[in-house]
Amino acid sequence: MLHNNTRLFFWGGVLVAIVLLSFCSSLFSPYDAYSIDPLSRLKPPDAAHWFGTDNFGRDLFVRVAVAVRVSLSVGAAVALIAGFTGLTVGLLCAWFRPLDLILMRVCDGLFAFPSLLLAIAIVGVLGPNIANVVLALSLVYVPSIARVIRGAAMVVKEKNFIEALRAQGASSGRIIWLHLLPNVISPLIVQVTWVFSVAILTEAALSFLGSGVPAPTPSLGNLLLEGKAVIFTAWWMTFFPGIAIVLLILALNIIGDDLRDGAEPGLKALPVRVMRQLKKGAQRG
Amino acid sequence: MKWFLFHRLMALLPVLFVVSLVVFCLVHLAPGDPVLVILGNDASPQDIATLRQQMGLDQPLLAQFVRWFGAVISGDLGHSLFLNASVTDLFMQHLAPTMSLALYALAIALTFGLAGGVVSAWQHGRLADRVIRSLATFGMSVPGFLLGLFLIFVFAVRLRWFPVVGYRSTNDDGLLNLWYLTLPAIALGFRIAALISRMTRAVMLDVLQENYINTARAKGVPESLVLLRHTLKNALIPVLTICGESFASLVTGTIVIESVFGIPGIGSLIVDSIERRDFTVIQGVVLLITVCYVLINLLVDVLSYLADPRLSVEGSEN
Amino acid sequence: MADPLDEPHLLRVNNLQVSFATPKGVVTPVRDVSFHVGRHETLGIIGESGCGKSVTAQALMGLLTPRTSRVDGEIILSGERLDVLSSGTRRRRSGRDIAMIFQDPLSSLNPVFTIGFQIEESLRLHTSLKRQQRREKVISLLEQVGIPEPARCASAYPHELSGGMRQRVMIAIAVSNSPSLLIADEPTTALDATIQAQILDLLDDIKRQSAMGIVIITHDLSVVARLCQRVVVLYAGQVVEETDVVTLFQHPRHPYTRALLAARPSAGREPKSRLDEIRGSVPALDALPQGCAFAGRCSRATTRCLEDSPPLRMLGGATHQVRCWYAENTGSPS
Numbered sequence: 032m033l034h035n036n037t038r039l040f041f042w043g044g045v046l047v048a049i050v051l052l053s054f055c056s057s058l059f060s061p062y063d064a065y066s067i068d069p070l071s072r073l074k075p076p077d078a079a080h081w082f083g084t085d086n087f088g089r090d091l092f093v094r095v096a097v098a099v100r101v102s103l104s105v106g107a108a109v110a111l112i113a114g115f116t117g118l119t120v121g122l123l124c125a126w127f128r129p130l131d132l133i134l135m136r137v138c139d140g141l142f143a144f145p146s147l148l149l150a151i152a153i154v155g156v157l158g159p160n161i162a163n164v165v166l167a168l169s170l171v172y173v174p175s176i177a178r179v180i181r182g183a184a185m186v187v188k189e190k191n192f193i194e195a196l197r198a199q200g201a202s203s204g205r206i207i208w209l210h211l212l213p214n215v216i217s218p219l220i221v222q223v224t225w226v227f228s229v230a231i232l233t234e235a236a237l238s239f240l241g242s243g244v245p246a247p248t249p250s251l252g253n254l255l256l257e258g259k260a261v262i263f264t265a266w267w268m269t270f271f272p273g274i275a276i277v278l279l280i281l282a283l284n285i286i287g288d289d290l291r292d293g294a295e296p297g298l299k300a301l302p303v304r305v306m307r308q309l310k311k312g313a314q315r316g
Numbered sequence: 317m318k319w320f321l322f323h324r325l326m327a328l329l330p331v332l333f334v335v336s337l338v339v340f341c342l343v344h345l346a347p348g349d350p351v352l353v354i355l356g357n358d359a360s361p362q363d364i365a366t367l368r369q370q371m372g373l374d375q376p377l378l379a380q381f382v383r384w385f386g387a388v389i390s391g392d393l394g395h396s397l398f399l400n401a402s403v404t405d406l407f408m409q410h411l412a413p414t415m416s417l418a419l420y421a422l423a424i425a426l427t428f429g430l431a432g433g434v435v436s437a438w439q440h441g442r443l444a445d446r447v448i449r450s451l452a453t454f455g456m457s458v459p460g461f462l463l464g465l466f467l468i469f470v471f472a473v474r475l476r477w478f479p480v481v482g483y484r485s486t487n488d489d490g491l492l493n494l495w496y497l498t499l500p501a502i503a504l505g506f507r508i509a510a511l512i513s514r515m516t517r518a519v520m521l522d523v524l525q526e527n528y529i530n531t532a533r534a535k536g537v538p539e540s541l542v543l544l545r546h547t548l549k550n551a552l553i554p555v556l557t558i559c560g561e562s563f564a565s566l567v568t569g570t571i572v573i574e575s576v577f578g579i580p581g582i583g584s585l586i587v588d589s590i591e592r593r594d595f596t597v598i599q600g601v602v603l604l605i606t607v608c609y610v611l612i613n614l615l616v617d618v619l620s621y622l623a624d625p626r627l628s629v630e631g632s633e634n
Numbered sequence: 635m636a637d638p639l640d641e642p643h644l645l646r647v648n649n650l651q652v653s654f655a656t657p658k659g660v661v662t663p664v665r666d667v668s669f670h671v672g673r674h675e676t677l678g679i680i681g682e683s684g685c686g687k688s689v690t691a692q693a694l695m696g697l698l699t700p701r702t703s704r705v706d707g708e709i710i711l712s713g714e715r716l717d718v719l720s721s722g723t724r725r726r727r728s729g730r731d732i733a734m735i736f737q738d739p740l741s742s743l744n745p746v747f748t749i750g751f752q753i754e755e756s757l758r759l760h761t762s763l764k765r766q767q768r769r770e771k772v773i774s775l776l777e778q779v780g781i782p783e784p785a786r787c788a789s790a791y792p793h794e795l796s797g798g799m800r801q802r803v804m805i806a807i808a809v810s811n812s813p814s815l816l817i818a819d820e821p822t823t824a825l826d827a828t829i830q831a832q833i834l835d836l837l838d839d840i841k842r843q844s845a846m847g848i849v850i851i852t853h854d855l856s857v858v859a860r861l862c863q864r865v866v867v868l869y870a871g872q873v874v875e876e877t878d879v880v881t882l883f884q885h886p887r888h889p890y891t892r893a894l895l896a897a898r899p900s901a902g903r904e905p906k907s908r909l910d911e912i913r914g915s916v917p918a919l920d921a922l923p924q925g926c927a928f929a930g931r932c933s934r935a936t937t938r939c940l941e942d943s944p945p946l947r948m949l950g951g952a953t954h955q956v957r958c959w960y961a962e963n964t965g966s967p968s
Contacts, residue, residue, distance in 0.1 A: 140334025144606050147568035148586070149338075152602050155590035156342050232459055236572050239461050240587055259465060259576070263473055273462050281457040288453070441701070527741040534695050534736075535756050535807060536729030538722065549746050625791045626745055 039289050046282040049099060049275070056096035064089060064097040065247055073265045083267040085257060091267060095275050098249040102279070105165055105244070106231040112169040113176055113230075114223040120173065121180025122207050122215070125188055135181070138174035146171045146229075147236055154242045164234060164243050171233070172226045179222050183215040224290070228283040235276060251276045320621060324614055331610065336388065339603045340381050343595045393600035398592050403600035406585060414570050414581030417504065420497050422566060424505035425512055426559070432509065433516020433555075438543055440521060448513060455510030460569045464503035464576040471499060500577040504569045508562045515558040519551040526550075553624050560616030567609055642713060643670040644847040645694075645815055650707035652686070652693050661919040663689045665871035667707075668946075671815065676841060676848040678862035678879070680855065680894070684916045686871040687851045691819045694849075695734050696724045712814060730760040733808035737820040739800035743792035749776075750788030753807050760811045775806040780836060798829035802836065809840055816841075817849045822857065834860055855898055859883065864953075867891050870917055870927035873946055877954040887949060887956040889932045926958070934960060 052059070060081070068088030076083040082091035120138070124131040141149070153167035187193065188211065196206055231251075237243030238252025239259075246253060251272050258268035368374050375383070387394065393403035401409075436448040472478050478499050523529065524547055532546045533539075571583035578584075582601065589597040621627050652664035664686040671677045679687050692698050693705050696716065709716040711732055716724060728734075736742040744752060750772050757768045769788075776784035779802040792800060801821060808816055818837065822830035838861055841848055850861060858865055858879060865882045867875040867890065875888040886892045893912045914931035917923055923930065929939040938959055946957045 136330050136334055139331045140338055143331050143335050143610050144338070144602075145564045145567040145609055147571060148602060148605060151571070151586065151590065152339075152342055152598060155598065156345075156595070235459055236461065236568070239459075240572060240575055242587075242590060255462060255465065262465060262469060266469070269465055269469070273466070276462065277454075277458055280459075281454065284453060284457050527736060527738060528744040530697055531736060531742045531804075531807075532744065533697055533725070534728055534734040536725055536727070536759050537755065538725055546744055546747075550744070553746075624746070626793050 039286065042282045042285045045278060046286065049279055049282070050103065053096045053099035053103070056093055060090060060093050060096075062090035062093045064093045064249055073261065073268075075265070076267055082271040083265070085268060086261060086265075091271055094249040094254060095251075095271050098251045098254050098272060099275055099279065101161075101244060101248060101250045102231050102234060102252075102276075105161065105168070105234045105250075106227045108165045109168040109172060109230040109234075110223050110227040112165065113172040113226055114219065116169065117173045117176025117222075118180050118212075118215075118219060120177040122184050122211055124177065125181045125184035125211070126203060126207055131181075134177075138177050141170065142174040142178070144171075147233055150233055150237055151240060151242050154237060159242050159245045161244055161248070164237060167237075168230050168233060172230065176219070176222045176226065179218050180215050183218045184211050187211055187214045224283075224287050228280060228287060231276075231283075232280060251279075321618065324617060328610065328614065332607065335606050335610070336385055336603060337381070339599055339606075340384060342602070343599045344377060344380065388603065393603070394596040396589075396597045397594045399594070399597075403597050406597060407582065407601055407604055410580060410582050410585045412581075413579050414574070414583065416493065417497055417500055417573070417579060417581060418566055418570055420494070420501035421505035421508070421569070424501055425508035425562070425566075427509075428505075429509040429512025430516055430555070432513035433520060434543065434548065436513065436517040437520035437524065437547075445517075449517070452510040452513045455506050456514075458507070459572075460503050460507055461572045461576050463506055464500065464573055467499045467503055468576070497579075500573045500579060503576070504566065504573045507569070508565050511562050511565070512555065512558060516551060516555050519554050520547055523547045523550045553620055556616060556620045556623060560613050560620075563609065563612055563616070567605065643710075644673045644675070644712060645671040645849070646708070646710040647690075647694070648708040648710070650690065650693060650705070650709065652689050652698065652706075653704045655702045659920060663871050663919055664693065666946075667868070667871070667873055669866045669873065669876060671847045671849055673814070673847055674841075674845055675864065676850060676862045678858040678865040679849060679851045679868055680853065680858055680865060681868035682853060682916055684919075685868040687868050688819055690868070691734065691817050691849070691851050694817060695728060695732065696721070697734075726760075729756050729808075729813070730811045731813055732815045732817070733811070733813040734817040734819065735801070735804045735808050735821055738824045739797060739804050740792065740824075742804060743800060745792055748789055748791055749795070749803050753788070753803070753810060756807050756810045771810070775810055776803070778809075778840075779803070779806045780832075781806075797825050798832060801825060801829075801833050805833075805836060805840065809844070809846070812844055813846065815847045815849070817851070819851045820853070821850070823852070823854070830857075837861065855894065867894075870922065871919075872927065872957060873955070874928065874957045875955065876946075881954055887954070887961045888928075888958050889934055890928050893931075936960075 062080075066089065068084070071080070071084045071088040073086055074080060074084045074088075076091075080090050080092065082095060085091055085094065120134055124134050150164075150167045150171050153170060154163050157163045157167070193206060193210065196210060234243055234250065235252035235255070238250040239256050241253075241256065243252050244250035254272040255269060255276075258265070258272060262269055365374075384394075391404070393407075395402050396406060399406065432448045432452065436445045439445045478495065520543075529542060529546060532542050537546065570581060571586060573579070574581045574583035575587055582605065585597070586601055586605075588594075589601065647670070648668050650664055650667040651662065653660050653662045663684075667686070667690055669677065669679075679690065681687050689698075694709055694716075698705060700721070705717060707717065711727070716727065716732075719727070743749075747755075750769075753772045753775060754768050757763055757771055761768075763771065772788055773784045776787055781787050781799060781802055787795065787799070787803070792803075795803070821837070822833050825833060834857060837848065837850075840846065848861075850857060852858065862879050864878050865876070866873055867882075867888065869890050875882070875886065875891045882891065883895065886895055890912075897912060912931055917927055917930065923940070925938075925940040925942055926932070926935070926944055929935040932939065936959075942959075944957050944959045946955050947961065948955055949961060
């Protein structure tokens with residue numbers, strides 16, 4: 032148990048550090064993410080520019096910080112929008128049979144697409160900007176949340192207390208929002224946290240392909256795209272955004288794992304002192 | 317069993333319908349006029365009107381959909397707006413590189429994923445297990461394109477073991493083809509290997525708790541066989557399902573990896589078509605990819621069903 | 635506890651102790667168990683759930699995970715010490731010299747292999763029979779355990795068979811290499827009453843046909859009465875009484891044994907009278923009392939019982955051992 036708590040705190044700390052650094056970057060650096068300085072193009076990391084500069088002379092540290100901000104915001108927006116929409120759709124489908132037939136088919140259809148493909152197609156035809164990225168990703172992930180919520184809600188729906196409420200004359204609305212909803216919060220949180228980290232990854236891929244957040248706004252994906260062009264000459268352009276995204280996703284995954292699994296009964300490593308006791312040979316009893 | 321297959325296929329139809337609907341809406345609700353895109357903004361109103369009529373764009377949306385859907389069913393996916401080829405031809409031309417890459421990546425992912433999962437379960441709690449699990453968590457957190465860039469930098473540029481970018485088709489030389497595809501396949505397969513490894517470990521550990529594993533040991537089956545025959549065979553059934561799900565990662569992954577490594581496959585086709593606003597190609601290719609994806613999922617479902625004798629062979633009691 | 639006749643036993647277990655490492659600390663479900671089994675003898679090990687009988691069986695077969703368990707004491711089969719063997723060598727003995735059948739035949743058979751495969755595997759591991767010979771032996775084994783249509787059964791999967799058939803298959807697997815010792819862990823608990831009788835008869839038949847010793851682990855006294863020559867009574871990880879079956883039923887000396895016998899529903903009882911129950915429950919493994927483990931539930935407990943843990947002592951005759959301070963004073967059961 033001790034083993035897992037240290038890990039949780041460590042990565043929680045990493046996450047908090049990343050978030051703080053990215054949102055408070057102006058405290059650490061006088062540069063701004065957009066001003067061009069042709070004299071300082073593609074400088075390697077030094078005391079003035081901790082992460083070096085890019086091909087427009089912009090300070091990379093600030094750009095990475097803003098990129099993290101952008102990616103986190105996009106992820107959060109998608110998680111919230113998909114979360115609310117998926118929750119509503121899932122609950123309504125679980126309760127109203129005719130809605131279920133139509134909406135679930137639509138969800139199945141959307142779910143049938145590989146996620147990046149659908150996102151890239153949507154952004155591709157609507158045009159790349161942040162709003163469209165959020166819209167596309169939300170559309171992509173709503174079905175997975177809706178399905179989970181619907182499944183969980185249908186299980187609750189069969190329970191006796193729902194029948195009792197109906198017999199008492201409670202309205203559908205009341206039952207759905209006051210009684211079904213609290214019982215699906217747990218799977219909802221699990222799904223939403225998953226969507227949060229997956230959305231960040233997908234947005235990075237989108238931006239890397241040029242169908243995501245448009246320049247000059249930095250995103251972890253398009254910074255890597257810029258880095259790819261100069262990978263042989265300016266390693267820092269790929270290295271720092273790369274480290275940032277790996278640390279971010281790693282932290283989210285590890286924390287998410289721990290929260291999701293709780294304790295795996297019987298599969299945890301046993302505490303050291305217990306093993307020692309066993310080895311010594313307990314002559315008790 | 318036949319009922320199962322029939323049932324599954326029937327369930328597919330509404331899904332495929334919605335998919336085509338979505339694809340159609342995608343393109344036709346987009347801002348911008350495809351006619352203007354083709355002819356350019358200086359085109360005369362007459363030319364615009366003619367082309368619009370030719371392309372059927374003056375019809376109401378529903379009629380357009382019916383027309384398009386009908387064409388699709390009979391196999392006609394239209395023509396590229398920019399390249400002088402039908403969508404189907406373009407798809408076929410670009411298919412081989414993607415298939416090679418995908419299969420190579422899948423082979424890598426299955427080999428390392430299964431092996432990693434089995435070793436992890438066998439050494440449960442010990443160092444090897446922890447190492448493999450950390451590697452898997454890490455693998456899941458690195459986006460494929462980043463890994464690709466890293467591999468290029470280390471192995472192609474610094475060490476010069478592999479070519480940097482590009483592709484050689486199998487028509488030229490099979491081994492050369494593999495050499496060019498190795499780095500991209502690793503970049504693509506690593507993440508999937510991580511997923512498979514985690515799942516395999518979890519399932520194997522579950523199965524190892526079962527009573528029949530104890531019976532095998534009591535029979536005198538050596539531990540290696542207990543793992544590799546008795547446990548793994550039971551573990552493969554849920555693992556097969558996971559492979560199906562990770563196919564999505566494979567499909568989406570090729571899109572990005574092809575862009576990193578300059579492989580002229582379906583992914584590049586999509587990306588280029590989006591850049592060019594070549595709507596018919598976007599429509600057709602997205603549809604084709606999704607249909608393939610749906611069918612492959614169906615295949616995996618059927619295989620999982622067949623692999624479990626409890627499902628496919630009728631029992632006398634449960 | 636030396637046997638005065640000094641006859642080499644098929645199985646001798648000396649001071650067996652099993653400890654497990656759990657997240658809460660070390661627990662010792664088997665504290666001090668010794669017994670022996672003769673070559674042609676059926677020994678019953680009886681006790682409530684939690685007394686350590688299944689753990690004893692698993693320890694005998696070497697099925698406990700070495701990483702989280704520790705087994706002390708001697709396990710001697712046909713003169714060879716099993717407990718000092720390497721795990722590989724010991725595994726080779728399993729299924730050949732010592733075999734086991736388990737409680738729930740459905741979950742104890744691998745669902746993805748056919749019955750024939752699972753029996754044949756046992757033959758393949760321990761004999762040098764050719765494939766055709768193995769196939770024939772599988773059929774003959776299935777016949778021997780009383781399965782109709784053995785060929786069809788061999789190509790079937792476990793879930794296609796009924797509970798009784800599955801247990802017969804387990805027995806077939808266990809006896810396929812004519813082991814000298816068979817351990818049956820609650821073989822009939824998961825079966826219907828009518829099938830139980832059939833399986834017990836089958837076990838008896840098989841024992842008669844071969845020179846096999848059997849250890850039957852059960853909580854059911856009727857099974858003991860039917861099949862066993864000698865009985866060991868287990869409580870809280872210790873042997874509390876060991877004797878032949880007739881003496882056990884007619885002259886039980888340990889209060890726990892007496893209480894077990896009294897708690898059975900019997901045919902001669904007055905209708906509608908309450909069944910005797912043993913008040914209290916088995917002590918938790920991590921909270922074992924200082925004195926006799928049964929003292930808290932014993933109607934005859936004294937302060938001595940609460941403070942001092944009694945040793946296992948021989949009563950007058952050489953073949954009756956009891957772990958109780960007052961074993962001699964116990965008269966005939968009421």
